[in-house]
C-alpha cells in the first residue's frame with residue numbers, strides 16, 4: 205500500500221495485450237513493448253518548474269484573450285469589435301442562452317479554472333506537501349481535474365471562430381485584434397500544459413510522501 209501507485213501500475217500493450225509493469229522513466233525516454241515494440245508510454249512528466257512557467261504564461265494571456273477584441277469587422281463603413289465575452293453575451297441576448305452558457309463555460313470559465321487548478325496543485329507539490337491542509341486540497345483538486353479538462357474546449361472554439369471569420373470575410377473586411385493573438389497563445393500554452401500534465405504522476409506525488 206505504501207508503494208508509489210503511478211509507477212507500479214500494470215498496463216496492457218495496445219497492440220498485443222502483453223501486461224507490463226509500469227516503471228519510472230528518466231526524462232526523454234520512451235517505454236517500448238518487449239514483444240512487439242509498440243510505444244507504450246513516454247515521460248510527459250515535465251518538471252514542476254516547467255509546468256509552473258506554462259501556467260503563469262497562460263494566466264498572462266488569459267485576461268487579454270477574453271477581454272480584448274478578438275475580431276474587428278469593417279462593414280459598409282461601420283466598424284465593430286467583439287471580445288469573447290461580448291460574443292457569448294450576444295448569443296445569450298438572441299435567446300440562445302444554452303449556447304451562450306456553453307461558450308462561456310468552454311471558452312472562458314473552463315480554461316480559467318483549469319489553469320488555476322493546475323497552478324495551485326503545482327504550488328502545493330512544491331511547498332505544501334508536508335502540511336495536511338495542502339495534501340487535502342491537492343486530493344480534492346485532483347478529483348475535479350478530470351471534469352475540468354473535459355469542460356475546457358478551447359480547440360473547438362478556435363475552429364468555429366476560424367470558420368465564421370472565413371465566412372464573414374466574403375462580404376466584409378475582417379481584422380484580427382490583440383485579443384486574437386492572446387487567444388491563440390492561450391490556446392497553444394494550454395495545449396502544451398495539458399500535454400505535460402499527467403494526473404497519474406500527480407497522484408503518485410501525493411501518495412509518495414506518505415510512508
Ligand SMILES: [Zn+2]
Nearest residue numbers: 217220237240
Ligand atoms: Zn506489444
